[in-house]
Amino acid sequence: MSSxxxxxxxxxxxxxxxxxxxxxxxxxxxxxxxxxxxxxAVMVPTPIGSMRDGLVIEPQAVATELKNxxxxxxxxxxxxxxxxxxxxxxxxxxxxxxxxRKDLQEAIKWEAERYIPYPIDEVNLDFDLLDxxxxxxxxxxxxxxxxxxxxxxxxxxxxxxxxxxxxxxxVDLKSFAALRALRGNLLGEHLNKQTLVGTNYTEAGEVAxxxxxxxxxxxxxxxxGERILMARNIGVAADDFTTALQKAFDLDFSAAEDVKLxxxxxxxxxxxxxxxxxxxxxxxxxSPARVFEVIRPVLGDLITEIRRSLEFYRVQSGDVVIDRTFxxxxxxxxxGLSSAISDALGFRVAVGSPWLSVQTxxxxxxxxxxxxxxxxxxxxxxxxxRGVQSS
Ligand code: ATP
Ligand code: MG
Numbered sequence: 123m124s125s126x127x128x129x130x131x132x133x134x135x136x137x138x139x140x141x142x143x144x145x146x147x148x149x150x151x152x153x154x155x156x157x158x159x160x161x162x163a164v165m166v167p168t169p170i171g172s173m174r175d176g177l178v179i180e181p182q183a184v185a186t187e188l189k190n191x192x193x194x195x196x197x198x199x200x201x202x203x204x205x206x207x208x209x210x211x212x213x214x215x216x217x218x219x220x221x222x223r224k225d226l227q228e229a230i231k232w233e234a235e236r237y238i239p240y241p242i243d244e245v246n247l248d249f250d251l252l253d254x255x256x257x258x259x260x261x262x263x264x265x266x267x268x269x270x271x272x273x274x275x276x277x278x279x280x281x282x283x284x285x286x287x288x289x290x291x292x293v294d295l296k297s298f299a300a301l302r303a304l305r306g307n308l309l310g311e312h313l314n315k316q317t318l319v320g321t322n323y324t325e326a327g328e329v330a331x332x333x334x335x336x337x338x339x340x341x342x343x344x345x346x347g348e349r350i351l352m353a354r355n356i357g358v359a360a361d362d363f364t365t366a367l368q369k370a371f372d373l374d375f376s377a378a379e380d381v382k383l384x385x386x387x388x389x390x391x392x393x394x395x396x397x398x399x400x401x402x403x404x405x406x407x408x409s410p411a412r413v414f415e416v417i418r419p420v421l422g423d424l425i426t427e428i429r430r431s432l433e434f435y436r437v438q439s440g441d442v443v444i445d446r447t448f449x450x451x452x453x454x455x456x457x458g459l460s461s462a463i464s465d466a467l468g469f470r471v472a473v474g475s476p477w478l479s480v481q482t483x484x485x486x487x488x489x490x491x492x493x494x495x496x497x498x499x500x501x502x503x504x505x506x507x508r509g510v511q512s513s
Contacts, residue, residue, distance in 0.1 A: 163503070177209070204283055207275065213354075215350070367386075
């Protein structure tokens, strides 16, 4: 079985997942249990100017903020899993001749050299077998997913965590973390029967598309059950909506962000939405209809990127029917985004439900807050799950 998608059977240690995002630093703390028990899900804005292209450029400033966040919420677990920025991560599915697991390391490195756009000696390389060698005929090929990131990017993440007093145990990819957190949706696993009632989930054999939209980066993944078919960065993220508003209305970034959060919709605003969102006459220039016109081209780019990624997959691997689409990351909270994607591509789209993978009943967290921020916490929860599994 794929280690990127490990079962939640016998987690033995507490762990935290730390995502240092361009917009917010997020921490999810889990205690062992089956499923693991959620103890904290907290976030704080990332210091302005401390990140570039998803990478921390002011390690001390970010570490201080992270340290304060942990202290404020009395989070004492030191074992931490974090992720490299999507901008630094590359994954590819590759075929290798059938061989024993122990011989794979060298073979994969050699194969990876052909696909990874960085010098192979300057990357951290990891892989996971998607096929069991014992199921493959003698002369057959097996599929593996390889993940690579510049060693420099990995070292930067480790440095920030250490400066905050943490002990980094795994540096993962955000795309894999999102898939791990959404296994309730993707596998229809009845981890938490109460909350699964009425929730979307994929049936056996169906293909799901997961779109994680962060502030500065997004990833599209295709999965069939536990099998990763593709994970690919796409060039449109939630900050692009803010930047479009910034330009159109001549605002600074944070004022444009307020306009986005207050008035933006991903579908033509209805009259009710106009009335509801446009209560303040002095802000009439930000009417939902005007705001929608400004962000519409960015939405168009997002749809184009999704189409392009599917085309890329089809060229490589053949046709595929998308049965379900789950969106995650703060960008998924744009009003009406599920419907907009659904209308454009004809897919069934829903915001993912990460909390299906954990017990939340005894948590010292407010369930309203968890539901409202499920999208942002998808990646850090997936990171924390990796931590409680790798014992
Ligand atoms: P990255 O992973 O790209 O470095 P991040 O992890 O900090 O960034 P998230 O926390 O997932 O990003 O998402 C933040 C983004 O989501 C911001 O661009 C923010 O404006 C956007 N966002 C959050 N809530 C909403 C909302 N209600 N409507 C529209 N956009 C929203
Ligand atoms: Mg993010």
